Amino acid sequence: xxxxxxxxxxxxxxxxxxxxxxxxxxxxxxxxxxxxxxxxxxxxxxxxxxxxxxxxxxxxxxxxxxxxxxxxxxxxxxxxxxxxxxxxxxx
Numbered sequence: 001x002x003x004x005x006x007x008x009x010x011x012x013x014x015x016x017x018x019x020x021x022x023x024x025x026x027x028x029x030x031x032x033x034x035x036x037x038x039x040x041x042x043x044x045x046x047x048x049x050x051x052x053x054x055x056x057x058x059x060x061x062x063x064x065x066x067x068x069x070x071x072x073x074x075x076x077x078x079x080x081x082x083x084x085x086x087x088x089x090x091x
Contacts, residue, residue, distance in 0.1 A: 068074040
């Protein structure tokens with residue numbers, strides 16, 4: 001009798017844990033949900049940084065000048081671009 005009861009409860013527990021809507025599936029979905037929330041937070045942060053970059057490139061003339069000089073090597077008429085080469089670094 002006890003053996004049959006134990007077998008029955010084991011079957012019920014397996015059914016609860018392993019069926020499609022069981023606890024195992026619930027834990028897996030909870031983990032996936034957490035991962036997706038973290039991904040959304042990272043992407044929102046990236047969007048905010050990109051919006052700040054857009055604002056700087058739209059309205060901040062000093063920032064635009066820095067980008068033009070540093071990234072593209074542009075200089076005003078009459079200015080000279082001086083590049084400092086570090087010869088102390090060994091390859």
